[in-house]
Amino acid sequence: MTQIDLSPKTCANCPIRPRAICSRCTADELMELDKIKFYKTYPAGASVVLMGDPMTFVASVVSGVATLSRSMIDGRMQMVGLLLPSDFIGRPGRDKASYDVTAVSELTLCHFHKKPFEKVTHATPHVQERLVEIALDELDAAREWMLLLGRKTAREKIASFLLICARRLGRKEGESLHLELPLTRDAMSDYLGLTIETVSRQMAALKRDGVLLLEGTRKVKIPDFSRLLDEAGDDSDGATLS
Amino acid sequence: MTQIDLSPKTCANCPIRPRAICSRCTADELMELDKIKFYKTYPAGASVVLMGDPMTFVASVVSGVATLSRSMIDGRMQMVGLLLPSDFIGRPGRDKASYDVTAVSELTLCHFHKKPFEKVTHATPHVQERLVEIALDELDAAREWMLLLGRKTAREKIASFLLICARRLGRKEGESLHLELPLTRDAMSDYLGLTIETVSRQMAALKRDGVLLLEGTRKVKIPDFSRLLDEAGDDSDGATLS
DNA sequence: CGCCTTCTTGAACGGTCTCAAGCCCAGTGG
DNA sequence: CCACTGGGCTTGAGACCGTTCAAGAAGGCG
Numbered sequence: 305m306t307q308i309d310l311s312p313k314t315c316a317n318c319p320i321r322p323r324a325i326c327s328r329c330t331a332d333e334l335m336e337l338d339k340i341k342f343y344k345t346y347p348a349g350a351s352v353v354l355m356g357d358p359m360t361f362v363a364s365v366v367s368g369v370a371t372l373s374r375s376m377i378d379g380r381m382q383m384v385g386l387l388l389p390s391d392f393i394g395r396p397g398r399d400k401a402s403y404d405v406t407a408v409s410e411l412t413l414c415h416f417h418k419k420p421f422e423k424v425t426h427a428t429p430h431v432q433e434r435l436v437e438i439a440l441d442e443l444d445a446a447r448e449w450m451l452l453l454g455r456k457t458a459r460e461k462i463a464s465f466l467l468i469c470a471r472r473l474g475r476k477e478g479e480s481l482h483l484e485l486p487l488t489r490d491a492m493s494d495y496l497g498l499t500i501e502t503v504s505r506q507m508a509a510l511k512r513d514g515v516l517l518l519e520g521t522r523k524v525k526i527p528d529f530s531r532l533l534d535e536a537g538d539d540s541d542g543a544t545l546s
Numbered sequence: 547m548t549q550i551d552l553s554p555k556t557c558a559n560c561p562i563r564p565r566a567i568c569s570r571c572t573a574d575e576l577m578e579l580d581k582i583k584f585y586k587t588y589p590a591g592a593s594v595v596l597m598g599d600p601m602t603f604v605a606s607v608v609s610g611v612a613t614l615s616r617s618m619i620d621g622r623m624q625m626v627g628l629l630l631p632s633d634f635i636g637r638p639g640r641d642k643a644s645y646d647v648t649a650v651s652e653l654t655l656c657h658f659h660k661k662p663f664e665k666v667t668h669a670t671p672h673v674q675e676r677l678v679e680i681a682l683d684e685l686d687a688a689r690e691w692m693l694l695l696g697r698k699t700a701r702e703k704i705a706s707f708l709l710i711c712a713r714r715l716g717r718k719e720g721e722s723l724h725l726e727l728p729l730t731r732d733a734m735s736d737y738l739g740l741t742i743e744t745v746s747r748q749m750a751a752l753k754r755d756g757v758l759l760l761e762g763t764r765k766v767k768i769p770d771f772s773r774l775l776d777e778a779g780d781d782s783d784g785a786t787l788s
Numbered sequence: 789c790g791c792c793t794t795c796t797t798g799a800a801c802g803g804t805c806t807c808a809a810g811c812c813c814a815g816t817g818g
Numbered sequence: 819c820c821a822c823t824g825g826g827c828t829t830g831a832g833a834c835c836g837t838t839c840a841a842g843a844a845g846g847c848g
Contacts, residue, residue: 374693377781382696384689395682402686432674439681440637444644446688447626451616453695454624454739458804489827497696499805504828521812521827539619700836731795744836746796762845763795 314338318414323390324364325438328430336428340420345412352393352405352413359401361415362394368411369486372403373494383495384449385442388472388486392438396422408491453497456537461496462506463535466516470526480517481526489521510535556580560656565632566606567680570672578670582662587654594635594647594655601643603657604636610653611728614645615736625737626691627684630714630728634680638664650733695739698779703738704748705777708758712768722759723768731763752777 315334321327326337343366346352352370353359365387372385384403387393393405396418416424425431452464466483474483485492489507493500510516515535517525526532557576563569568579585608588594594612595601607629614627626645629635635647638660658666667673694706708725716725727734731749735742752758757777759767768774 372689374689376693376697376779378779380697382693384692397679398682403689426671426675429668429671429674432671432678433668436674436677436681437639439678439685440639443681443685443688446685446692447614447616447645450626450688450691450695451618451624453692455618455622500827501806501829502804505804508828537618537620741837742795743797743838747836750796 318366320364320366320390320414324414325362325392325431325434326364328434329428330430333424333428333430336424337416337421337431340424341414341416343412343414345410346407348407348409348411350407350411352407352411353401355401355404357401359394359399359418361418362392362396362421363413363415365389365391365393366412366414368407368409370411371406371408371487371491371495373406374403381494382453382497383491384446386468386486386495392435394418396425396435408487458496458498458502458506459509460535460537461498462492462503462510463515463532464538465492465496466524466526467532467536467538469524470529470532474526479527481529483524483526485522485524560608562606562608562632562656566656567634567673567676568606570676571670572672575666575670575672578666579658579663579673582658582666584657585654586657587652588649590649590651590653592649592653594649594653595643597643597646599643600641601636601660603660604634604638604663605655605657607631607633607635608654608656610649610651612653613648613650613729613733613737615648616645623736624695624739625733626688628710628728628737634677636660638667638677650729700738700740700744700748701751702777702779703740704734704745704752705757705774706780707734707738708766708768709774709778709780711766712771712774716768721769723771725766725768727764727766 315321315326315338318324326334329337346368355374367389370387370393371383372387373381373383375381385391387405393413395402399418425435452461456464469485470481470483473486474481476482487495489500489503492498493503496503498506507516507518511518514527515531517527519525557563557568557580560566568576571579588610597616609631612629612635613625614629615623615625617623627633629647635655637644641660667677694703698706711727712723712725715728716723718724729737731742731745734740735745738745740748749758749760753760756769757773759769761767
């Protein structure tokens with residue numbers, strides 16, 4: 305989980321450029337952004353911001369995994385977003401955080417001070433444009449998740465989660481698909497609106513039924529991808545893998 | 547529910563201007579938009595678009611209520627958005643509908659042909675800017691809803707729904723707050739991730755406990771707003787009413 | 789009036805949660 | 819080497835909340 309990247313951090317060799325907020329930027333625009341950016345690495349488990357905190361920056365995930373979550377006064381919590389490399393954190397035009405952001409693995413962010421970022425935003429339509437796309441993509445993901453939370457069974461929820469992970473993190477090896485889960489069972493339960501016990505039981509059930517193989521608790525093999533699709537209950541949105 | 551508006555439909559007397567996609571536009575920009583817009587009214591119950599349909603337009607809700615929903619092959623469905631006047635439908639840059647859009651009351655939309663709208667979007671930063679805001683607001687609402695779907699009890703779900711309705715549709719009359727529910731029990735159940743029976747039972751329970759009064763099935767009085775806030779389980783986000 | 793549709797109410801079932809142990813494994817210290 | 823510890827995970831038994839199935843009430847409208 306703890307990968308050490310010794311290469312210098314510059315826009316030129318940035319691994320997330322193709323999908324990030326700056327993907328459409330010209331060389332000139334990149335230089336503008338470059339002036340106001342800074343990198344920071346958080347250890348696993350660290351809190352990046354807490355709901356209600358003043359937000360003085362926006363950022364892109366460069367490496368690692370973070371979660372967005374909301375919680376109720378009595379402690380119940382629901383994860384509302386999973387942030388993987390290239391995902392964007394923060395909202396221009398709002399000065400208080402609407403969610404808790406937590407690093408679940410070692411996490412490196414590319415920060416922009418918010419005020420200057422907003423200026424750049426107004427001046428460069430390419431950033432604004434990409435921001436609309438990102439926001440609308442996240443909106444689609446959130447709504448997909450609403451269907452999962454409101455209507456899917458525990459088993460379908462687990463299968464859907466594996467599907468999402470497989471699409472973004474999986475690697476084909478021969479016939480089957482390998483992936484390493486980015487979350488603990490506990491975090492999975494927060495994501496899926498379940499308890500940790502139910503997550504554990506359903507993982508066991510899917511294993512028993514041959515939908516997946518487990519190596520340890522995090523490494524998963526999917527022998528038959530279409531089987532997983534069925535289990536997730538989605539009306540197959542094509543795209544076997546990116 | 548069926549209001550007939552005989553006034554001529556023009557941007558000049560548009561009731562939703564302050565919040566709509568065009569709210570920031572200058573007179574010149576409005577004229578550009580005016581060229582590519584057209585109004586259309588749908589009867590209650592009509593389908594506006596179905597998931598997967600080609601989307602040739604985007605639109606704003608002028609009057610009436612519409613819902614966004616997704617459904618699974620076996621018929622389970624989850625509402626993922628409630629569209630009230632001034633809300634925006636559609637997504638520039640995508641040509642297939644991601645959800646079903648349904649009119650739940652008589653519904654009037656202000657349509658823009660998508661292609662020309664996208665051009666205007668690129669040319670006028672004010673529209674782009676407002677689009678980012680709208681998308682991010684919807685994202686916040688969707689994530690709030692995820693907390694509700696994943697973690698709240700049936701009773702809390704009903705109370706939260708009433709709260710949302712009260713905030714956007716309620717009118718103070720003396721001490722108490724009056725509002726007319728925009729949805730049937732059935733649509734409420736789709737929204738809240740419940741069954742219609744549970745909705746009915748919990749409405750009855752809230753009535754029994756004095757949280758609300760019912761006149762018929764749609765007209766609701768809230769004698770004590772802060773009581774409703776408690777029942778919803780939210781960490782009071784201030785804003786008693788608009 | 790009868791016939792819709794919408795809503796309410798009741799009884800039984802079942803999926804998920806709660807509570808409580810116990811397992812596995814890595815790390816630590818004797 | 820072992821014993822101990824703590825975190826993450828699994829497993830079991832029972833309770834509970836919301837669903838399912840079924841019937842009936844309340845309007846709206848011919």
